[in-house]
Amino acid sequence: MSDLKQTVFHDLHEKAGAKMVPFAGYSMPVQYPLGVMKEHLHCRAAAGLFDVSHMGQVILRGPNVAAALEALIPQDVIGLAERRQRYGFFTNETGGIKDDLMFANRGDHIFMVINAACKEGDLAHMRAHLDGVEIEEITDRALLALQGPKAEAVLSRLNPDVAGMRFMDVATLELVGAECWVSRSGYTGEDGYEISVPNAQAIALAEALLADEAVEAIGLGARDSLRLEAGLCLYGQDMDEGLNPVEASLTWAIQKVRRAGGARAGGFPGDDTILKALETGVDRHRVGLKPEGRAPMRQAVPLFQSEDSSEQIGFVTSGGFGPTVEGPVAMGIVADSLHEPGTVLYGELRGKRQPVTVTSLPFTPANFKR
Amino acid sequence: MKYTEEHEWLLADGDLVTVGITEHASTQLGDIVFVELPEVGTEVAKDDEAVVIESVKAASDILAPLDGEIVEVNEALADNPALVNEDAMGDGWFFKIKASDLSPMDDYMDEAAYKKMID
Numbered sequence: 450m451s452d453l454k455q456t457v458f459h460d461l462h463e464k465a466g467a468k469m470v471p472f473a474g475y476s477m478p479v480q481y482p483l484g485v486m487k488e489h490l491h492c493r494a495a496a497g498l499f500d501v502s503h504m505g506q507v508i509l510r511g512p513n514v515a516a517a518l519e520a521l522i523p524q525d526v527i528g529l530a531e532r533r534q535r536y537g538f539f540t541n542e543t544g545g546i547k548d549d550l551m552f553a554n555r556g557d558h559i560f561m562v563i564n565a566a567c568k569e570g571d572l573a574h575m576r577a578h579l580d581g582v583e584i585e586e587i588t589d590r591a592l593l594a595l596q597g598p599k600a601e602a603v604l605s606r607l608n609p610d611v612a613g614m615r616f617m618d619v620a621t622l623e624l625v626g627a628e629c630w631v632s633r634s635g636y637t638g639e640d641g642y643e644i645s646v647p648n649a650q651a652i653a654l655a656e657a658l659l660a661d662e663a664v665e666a667i668g669l670g671a672r673d674s675l676r677l678e679a680g681l682c683l684y685g686q687d688m689d690e691g692l693n694p695v696e697a698s699l700t701w702a703i704q705k706v707r708r709a710g711g712a713r714a715g716g717f718p719g720d721d722t723i724l725k726a727l728e729t730g731v732d733r734h735r736v737g738l739k740p741e742g743r744a745p746m747r748q749a750v751p752l753f754q755s756e757d758s759s760e761q762i763g764f765v766t767s768g769g770f771g772p773t774v775e776g777p778v779a780m781g782i783v784a785d786s787l788h789e790p791g792t793v794l795y796g797e798l799r800g801k802r803q804p805v806t807v808t809s810l811p812f813t814p815a816n817f818k819r
Numbered sequence: 820m821k822y823t824e825e826h827e828w829l830l831a832d833g834d835l836v837t838v839g840i841t842e843h844a845s846t847q848l849g850d851i852v853f854v855e856l857p858e859v860g861t862e863v864a865k866d867d868e869a870v871v872i873e874s875v876k877a878a879s880d881i882l883a884p885l886d887g888e889i890v891e892v893n894e895a896l897a898d899n900p901a902l903v904n905e906d907a908m909g910d911g912w913f914f915k916i917k918a919s920d921l922s923p924m925d926d927y928m929d930e931a932a933y934k935k936m937i938d
Contacts, residue, residue, distance in 0.1 A: 479876075480849065484849060484850050484875075485849055485850055485875040485876070486850035486852075486875060487850075670849070670875055670876060674875065743852065743853040743897075743900070744853045744855065744873060745852065745853060745873050745878075747877075747878070769875065770850075770852035770853070770873070770875055772875075777852075777853075799855075799871065
């Protein structure tokens, strides 16, 4: 355990009675004394504060930084307006996904947030391929997420300007006297903010937020059930190097300008595979899955077309119990012919086949402030 | 009441033994969302997998602590698995077993020994 990295909030988590677990090389809170179920429900009802400082924060600078980044991701970077953020992903030569990320146009630079487990790989990948771009990993800042229907009211008490932001807006704002880089986004399906705060003032900000009676600290356990109900992918489970974005049902995240016929079509790793997949379709898709009954179907549960067929037609990529849905929820990869909502499939759980229905995502409606 | 190293509790009334998990175990498992109970009438051998518990975190197996026949299961857990978190030592019991051999009971811990183990 001793070689695990700690975020700046480590002592705060321990004082709050968090159960700490190793995650992507960091010691992180999986739950607080409230427990996963109540943490989840609290976030959907009021506001939850998440320590996501293990994630990578990167600044990209250079005269042609947007065009350069378009050589690594299939998103429209050049067309992203100032003070706006967009979801994206690095692709590999076979069209698979190396990591997913958020990137924001902050005027004279691009600010990017990447997954903790992929941080080193992403940085090496960018350093190898982004000529003429200055790549700076930000290590003197922590990252907090404040999520839930009361997030706006809570954060407005520290700075009323946050209320004017819309979903995926970014701004530089003062909170508890610190220069914070704020985006109106998150990973729960709820309205909320992600806040990059200097390490020196991070504890003060977290304490100011937690002092609000609407706010509870939320661990990784509820973060996972919240994002799963929201139909949001977890890198390494619902997408990986072997799955292209069309198979991962992330077509919406590839803007028209980067597709065949667009002004800047292709030009990213695996573009042949991905553009062809967009044109002609794919053999398998990521879908939502609703298991019947109460038993959760977790990652790697095999899926079959009928109760007795021997040919596996898919598998669960993420699954668990959805506290808001009050039942099990899952996502998985299924064969093309079986991905329409309403299709009944069978998951094999402890040797028994249990019915599971293909469902459109998300399981819980998104509450973004558009 | 007797306790196993697997954090089960056993309450014997003659050869009829009620089995559940300890409060300590239910706390460690976190919120329990599903309990798969054996069918009444099932003959089990000691250390057979008898119950599957799913918490928000993971699935765990509960082993039969004795040889015998499952004669009753706690049907209330089907609709309300959270009973295990709320009252692990009482209303959150799993099953009653008619033991064919009570001798392992002598090897199981009393409350003092169990408390020492979990400290």
